[in-house]
Amino acid sequence: MEENAIQNPNKIFEIQRILEDEDLVAVHSRIQLQHNDTELAVMHILKFLQNKIIELWDFGQPVPKDIINENGMF
Incomplete structure (x- = not known):
């Protein structure tokens, strides 16, 4: 992600919603x-253990x- x-x-980067279920988080x-690039809909799913991904x-x-x-992607 740093790269x-x-x-x-x-x-x-605009977060639309965050969902949590025990040790799983979906963003x-x-x-x-880039300014004129196509927008992307992205889902990140993270699993945690002792506050670490x-x-x-x-x-x-x-x-x-x-x-x-009619509801779009967001």
Whole structure:
């Protein structure tokens, strides 16, 4: 993540929601790496043990310009 922050110093990262279930936390975010880049919908899932992250999964997809779902991705 530090390397990505160096490569994209003007990144826009907006947390939309955070969900917690015991030792698991999910973070749903909106990300734009560069000013005119496509927005991305990203989910990070973290597993904690004694207040430390021991596992991390993430996945994302570009936000389409035309969204059929009336609620959008966020």
